[in-house]
Every structure is written in structure tokens, then in C-alpha cells.
Amino acid sequence: MNRLAYYIISAIGILLFQVLLLNRVELHGFLSPYIYPLIILLLPLETPKALQLFLAFIVGMTIDLFGNTMGMHAAALVFMAYIRPLLIHINRPISDYESSDEPTIQSLGFRWFLSYAGVAIFVHHFIYFFIEVFSFSYLFHTLIKIVGSAIISLFLIILYQYIFYARKKAER
Amino acid sequence: MRNLLSFIVNYHAFFLFILLEIFCFGLITRFNHFQRTASMHSANRFVGGILERTDAVSYYFSLKSTNKDLVSENARLRRQVANLDSQLKEISLPDYCEYKDDSMSVRIYSFIPAKVIQSTTNKPNNHLTINKGSKDGIKPEMGVISSNGIVGVVKEVSPHFAVINSVLHKDMKFSVKLQNTNHRGSLNWGVQDFRYAILEAIPKHATVELNDTIITTGQAILPSDIVVGTIEDTKILPGSNFHEIIVRLSTDFSNLEHVYVVDYIYRSEQDALEAKSENE
Numbered sequence: 001m002n003r004l005a006y007y008i009i010s011a012i013g014i015l016l017f018q019v020l021l022l023n024r025v026e027l028h029g030f031l032s033p034y035i036y037p038l039i040i041l042l043l044p045l046e047t048p049k050a051l052q053l054f055l056a057f058i059v060g061m062t063i064d065l066f067g068n069t070m071g072m073h074a075a076a077l078v079f080m081a082y083i084r085p086l087l088i089h090i091n092r093p094i095s096d097y098e099s100s101d102e103p104t105i106q107s108l109g110f111r112w113f114l115s116y117a118g119v120a121i122f123v124h125h126f127i128y129f130f131i132e133v134f135s136f137s138y139l140f141h142t143l144i145k146i147v148g149s150a151i152i153s154l155f156l157i158i159l160y161q162y163i164f165y166a167r168k169k170a171e172r
Numbered sequence: 173m174r175n176l177l178s179f180i181v182n183y184h185a186f187f188l189f190i191l192l193e194i195f196c197f198g199l200i201t202r203f204n205h206f207q208r209t210a211s212m213h214s215a216n217r218f219v220g221g222i223l224e225r226t227d228a229v230s231y232y233f234s235l236k237s238t239n240k241d242l243v244s245e246n247a248r249l250r251r252q253v254a255n256l257d258s259q260l261k262e263i264s265l266p267d268y269c270e271y272k273d274d275s276m277s278v279r280i281y282s283f284i285p286a287k288v289i290q291s292t293t294n295k296p297n298n299h300l301t302i303n304k305g306s307k308d309g310i311k312p313e314m315g316v317i318s319s320n321g322i323v324g325v326v327k328e329v330s331p332h333f334a335v336i337n338s339v340l341h342k343d344m345k346f347s348v349k350l351q352n353t354n355h356r357g358s359l360n361w362g363v364q365d366f367r368y369a370i371l372e373a374i375p376k377h378a379t380v381e382l383n384d385t386i387i388t389t390g391q392a393i394l395p396s397d398i399v400v401g402t403i404e405d406t407k408i409l410p411g412s413n414f415h416e417i418i419v420r421l422s423t424d425f426s427n428l429e430h431v432y433v434v435d436y437i438y439r440s441e442q443d444a445l446e447a448k449s450e451n452e
Contacts, residue, residue, distance in 0.1 A: 049184075049185030049188075050184055050185055050188050053185065053188050053189055053192055054188075056192075057192050057195075057196075060196075064199075069204065070199045070200060070202070070203030070204055071195075071196040071197065071198070071199030071200035071202075071203065071204075072196075072200055072204070074192075074196045074199070075193055075196035075197060075200065078189060078192045078193055078196060079189075079193065082185070082186075082189040131200060131207070134206065134207045134210045134211070135210060
């Protein structure tokens with residue numbers, strides 16, 4: 001299967017899963033997981049920075065349109081996309097990346113993916129939830145919300161990796 | 173120029189990032205009501221804090237005029253309270269103010285409420301001064317009562333004041349009767365005690381009992397059936413045909429505050445008729 005087509009289909013799938021299902025989830029009244037940053041996280045390692053930022057903006061705006069949160073998700077995701085090259089750079093293997101490497105558990109391993117996606121998701125959630133409350137008055141409450149939601153989001157993202165990329169591997 | 177261009181090209185991702193974030197925050201504050209009010213609020217809090225401080229200082233300098241305003245307002249309100257108070261008292265007249273003569277079914281007495289502003293009880297002839305005068309329709313020889321009983325007769329009138337000869341005056345005589353037997357007599361102060369008066373001219377054959385009520389007869393200046401007092405003591409002097417009755421006055425002259433001046437509507441007519449008959 002063409003790599004681009006597969007990427008687009010999975011991106012649409014993640015978007016639908018996010019807006020149709022996860023947007024309605026509120027665990028314990030305030031934990032809301034967001035897995036859509038995965039669309040940006042799964043972009044090829046050598047994607048141009050400008051393209052990443054544009055894509056992040058478009059994806060974020062799409063989520064915002066569905067969630068009626070104009071600009072909030074876009075701002076958080078654009079920021080995450082901006083620091084993504086840095087995360088990739090920091091987490092590079094000793095022998096540097098190979099041209100066939102993809103930012104997935106299957107390609108670069110669980111530990112690499114955890115530190116890469118973990119930091120990215122945490123930063124994204126941090127920015128998003130602080131924009132949402134738009135105040136430092138409920139600092140502790142907001143921090144709990146950020147950490148709790150980030151852990152659930154990360155768990156779902158890793159689960160997604162195992163479900164879909166394992167199948168992809170099997171197809172090959 | 174070339175350096176600038178190369179700088180922009182090298183850092184194009186950063187500039188794009190800044191642009192997109194500014195755009196996003198523009199959207200956030202434009203379309204999300206809460207974030208908009210919150211961002212305006214924090215801006216206002218800064219400006220508002222400065223304004224509040226300057227206001228506190230200028231308020232201190234205007235304390236004097238504020239005080240003056242408050243004092244004048246206080247005075248105005250006090251006047252209003254006093255006005256309303258007196259109006260209230262005029263409205264709550266005692267029952268007998270609705271007095272009507274049965275045969276005519278017409279109100280023949282009207283009552284003018286007034287406040288006692290000066291009074292004496294310890295002189296041979298005692299007077300009261302009230303705060304209503306000829307402008308309020310008070311004329312000499314009008315009767316004066318209080319909610320407890322009779323008070324006296326108007327003696328002198330000025331535009332805003334009137335002096336009353338009270339019951340405690342040696343020239344004053346009132347026509348009164350025993351409520352039970354209708355025997356008529358004449359009430360005169362006589363004793364030098366503001367609580368008592370003497371009732372004379374009750375014939376010896378009339379039964380007089382202690383604590384009987386004395387009321388007015390209703391001759392001209394005072395309506396009938398107004399309480400005067402109760403019989404405190406009675407005796408018949410040797411050789412006299414009349415009781416000498418000591419009456420405990422129902423009006424307490426020592427703390428009299430509000431009185432009603434009685435205006436007898438047909439008085440001029442009655443006076444004219446009586447004067448005519450006397451002349452003949």
C-alpha cells in the first residue's frame with residue numbers, strides 16, 4: 001500500500017475517532033484524552049518544518065471546528081509541531097536515523113516512542129488545558145487534569161500503535 | 173537585504189510558527205467568549221487598580237463637601253420625618269372625633285390636632301400653649317380636649333400659636349354631669365393639685381357613688397359625653413343642699429402632648445341667637 005495513502009487514511013480515522021468518540025469522553029468529570037496529535041507525530045521524520053506547522057494548524061482547526069473551541073487545539077498542536085523536530089533530534093539513536101526509519105514503536109522501539117510521544121503529548125496537553133482555563137487560578141486542578149489526560153492519551157496512542165501497525169507488519 | 177532575506181529563509185519555520193500561533197490566539201479571543209472576557213478582565217484589572225487608587229485619593233479631598241451634602245440631606249430627612257409624624261398623629265384621631273349629632277346626622281364638630289409646646293400645672297391659673305393658631309382656624313373660646321379627657325378653652329390666638337386656659341384655672345367652669353344619673357353640675361378646679369377638681373351643684377338627693385364617671389354635657393364649646401374624670405371623694409357640708417365632690421381628672425396635665433381643638437360649626441349662629449334673646 002502506498003505510504004502516503006495509508007497515512008491519509010489513518011489520519012482521517014484518528015480524526016473521526018477523536019471527534020466522534022473521544023470528544024464525548026470525560027473520565028471522572030474532567031479527564032479528557034486527545035489522541036489526534038498522533039497525526040503529526042506519525043509524519044515522516046524528514047518532513048519539512050513549514051509543512052508540519054501547516055498540517056498541525058489544519059488538523060487543530062478541524063478538531064476546533066467540531067469541538068467549538070476556535071483556535072485552542074490549533075494553537076496547542078502548532079506548538080507541538082514546532083518542537084517535534086527538536087524531540088526527534090534529542091531522541092536520535094547513537095548511530096543516527098536511517099532513511100527507512102518511521103516514528104513508530106515498530107520502527108524505532110517502545111522506549112524511543114515513549115520518550116518522543118510522551119514529551120510531545122504532555123506539552124500539547126499542557127498548552128491546550130491552560131488555554132482552556134485561561135487562568136493560573138486553578139493551577140493544581142489544571143495540572144492534575146493535564147497529567148491525568150496526558151497519561152490516558154498516551155496509553156490510547158500506544159494501544160493504537162500496537163493494533164494498527166502490528167497488522168500492517170503482518171500484511172507485509 | 174540579502175542577509176535579511178537569508179535570515180528569514182533560514183528561520184522560516186520559526187516565523188511561520190509565530191504567525192500561526194498569533195492567528196490561533198486571535199481566533200481564541202475572537203470566538204471564545206470566556207477567554208475574551210478573561211483577557212479583557214486582566215487588562216481591566218490593571219487599569220482598574222490604578223483608577224481605584226486615584227479615586228481613593230480624590231475622594232479624601234472631597235470629604236468636606238460630601239459631609240456637607242450628607243448633613244443637609246440629614247436635615248431634609250429629619251424635617252420629612254417630623255412632617256410625616258405630625259400627619260400620622262392627625263390621621264389617628266380618637267374615636268370621638270367622628271362624633272355626630274344623632275338628630276341631625278351631620279358632623280357639627282371638627283377637630284384640629286395640635287401639639288402642646290408649653291404648659292404649667294403649679295400656678296393658681298394654668299395655661300397651655302399649642303403650636304396651632306388662627307391660620308389653622310383656631311379662634312378664642314374653642315374647647316380643647318385630649319385623647320383622655322377635657323383640657324380647657326382657647327383664650328388667646330396668634331397666627332401660629334394659641335394659649336389655652338386649662339381646667340386648672342380658677343375662672344374656668346365646665347358644665348358636666350354624672351354619667352349614671354344625668355345630674356348636672358359645675359366643674360371648677362379650686363384645689364391646688366393638678367390631679368383633682370371640684371364638682372359643685374349636684375343636688376343632695378342625687379345618688380353619688382365613688383368612682384362614678386363624670387362626662388361633659390355637650391353645651392356648645394365641648395361635645396357631649398367626653399370623659400372628665402371619676403369621683404374620688406364626696407361629702408355634704410352641714411346646711412348645704414349640694415354634694416361637694418372631688419373629681420380625679422382623667423387628663424394628666426403633667427405630661428400632656430397632643431390635644432384637639434374643638435371647632436363647633438354652628439357656634440356663631442348660636443351666639444347670635446343667644447345675644448339677641450338677652451337683648452330683648
